[in-house]
Amino acid sequence: MSKKVTDTVSELAVPILEELDLELVDVEYVKEGKNWFLRVFIDSDEGVDIEECGMVSERLGEKLDAIDPITHNYFLEVSSPGAERPLKKDADFHKAAGKNVHVKTYEPIDGEKVFEGILKSFDGTDLIILMTVKTRKKEVVIPYSKVASARLAVSFNF
Structure with a gap:
């Protein structure tokens, strides 16, 4: 299920990010303790700020609510990958x-x-x-x- 969720979230996030001239770095869907976390890491050549993270979170949250690919409660976190950015592609x-x-x-x-x-x-x-x-x-x-x-x-x- 985790792979399907991350694929779906990636498909929803990319158009939002392209519109804002940002890039998708990674998507994680993990359980920590009793809680599930959907983490979306974004970046750009100039870096990202809290306003951009908030804008992406709001737009992505609306799309996720509309298609409801995750049936239980979870926390959506949108952030920069930080100094130790993963290399995936x-x-x-x-x-x-x-x-x-x-x-x-x-x-x-x-x-x-x-x-x-x-x-x-x-x-x-x-x-x-x-x-x-x-x-x-x-x-x-x-x-x-x-x-x-x-x-x-x-x-x-x-």
Whole structure:
């Protein structure tokens, strides 16, 4: 049911977001304790503010009320994905080139399943990440098909 809900919400949200020159980053439908949460993450090149989140929430809420795809009570939350934005689509990886990323794979590559470093490139098939390992720089090639999850990572320079 969760996949069907997120697909339906995505279909409803995209036209609203396109009209406002915003992009859909992700949709989550999760149960936490006794409550269900429908979380919609939006963004734009300039970022999003609370007014834009409120506008999307209001418009999306009206559409959800009209077709009623969720039969029980839930909380609708519309927000920015924040500094650690998930990378889900090819376009997300292309935009993330040159930025610090955190990638988890389905199976080990060079004995590791978690990688963090600068995304040097993404060609649609492979990610090339430049990692610092014990003061040495090391390039790792990760097949896109083996990526379980990926997100931007906050880097701290001291």
